[in-house]
Amino acid sequence: MQAIRNETNADRPARTGWLQKANIQKRLFLLIAIAPAFGGYLLFTLYPNLMSVYYSLLNWNGISEAKFVGLDNYATMIRDKYVWRALGHNLFYMITVPVCVILISLLLAYLLTNKGYKGTKLFKVLFFFPNVLSTVVVALLWAFVYDGSFGLLNATLGLFGIDMGGYYWLGDTRTALAAIVPPFVWAGVGLYVVIFMNAMITIPRSLYESAVMEGAGHMTRLFRITIPLISPIIRVSALFLVLGSLKSFDKVLILTNGGPSGSTDVIGLYMFNLAFGSEAHNYGYASAIGMFLFVVLIAAKLLVDKFMPNQAYEY
Structure with a gap:
């Protein structure tokens, strides 16, 4: 009985390591899957909106030098x-x-x-x-x-x-x-x-x-x-x-x-x-x-x- 118990305890770290590896692979897959859409959102939605907030504080025609005018x-x-x-x-x-x-x-x-x-x-x-x-x-x-x-x-x-x-x-x-x-x-x-x-x-x-x-x-x-x-x-x-x-x-x-x-x-x-x-x-x-x-x-x-x-x- 003692031998069986020792063998079970020895297998537990290996099984835990396999689960951790599977979780890491799952998270990596999800990250790769959402990266294009999330990158597009950051580049074409969030970034332009944040820049619009900054532009709203400027007197700028898009060509000449911008002048900060606050509110x-x-x-x-x-x-x-x-x-x-x-x-x-x-x-x-x-x-x-x-x-x-x-x-x-x-x-x-x-x-x-x-x-x-x-x-x-x-x-x-x-x-x-x-x-x-x-x-x-x-x-x-x-x-x-x-x-x-x-x-x-x-x-x-x-x-x-x-x-x-x-x-x-x-x-x-x-x-x-x-x-x-x-x-x-x-x-x-x-x-x-x-x-x-x-x-x-x-x-x-x-x-x-x-x-x-x-x-x-x-x-x-x-x-x-x-x-x-x-x-x-x-x-x-x-x-x-x-x-x-x-x-x-x-x-x-x-x-x-x-x-x-x-x-x-x-x-x-x-x-x-x-x-x-x-x-x-x-x-x-x-x-x-x-x-x-x-x-x-x-x-x-x-x-x-x-x-x-x-x-x-x-x-």
Whole structure:
């Protein structure tokens, strides 16, 4: 017995050393696996953001010698009425675009999932098609829709006896801001229809059958069963849409470039034009506006967390 005990104790250090070697190999493999992605994050995300903080303290056009000005750029930004005008437009898109996209996507996803329409897979492809198109193509399509001479919108209104007289929807300060919303909604609905449909499919059919036996209609089933059970998916979708509406400026750049008279300008576009526009470049001031946009994004995320808490419903 003593010999067996001694042999077991002798094998224990070898087994412990093998486990330690295996752990080291595992950690080394994980380090090698995440190194490219982590290196890309440091190089293309973290480093530029940190440099933007530094640039925001400079008076610099990107070519001449930079001059340190401290917080002067932020003081100028607070007094800049165009920044606050652009922020107001961002807030308008932040409210209208997510609400429209989520409501339309929920309705379409529910109908396709629960009404038993034929060709549901084809509808999913058709709804998702705008997401395949590039931003430039989407913006140019809607520029054609809004065109005053041969635009689809004016032609459609003409079929109902409404003569717009060559009215250009993107060229009037009264309609340009609202006219930007449909391109955002049209380009975003398809993706969230697919997401919500995949979430609704996981809901047990027995819940709907029980609700039907109790006399519940489609609207009751939608708001009492479907929406509560997929609320975590809706919350994440709302967060992405809110942050995307605040950051996005590419469609506005192509459709109106902030015009007419700045009526569609947004913070991202205003910052872009300051840094890369045809006028005098001001990278320092543009970086300060970028830091302000970063703070707005954090505030928007906190608002979403406050008004849409992460609640999980069980069935």
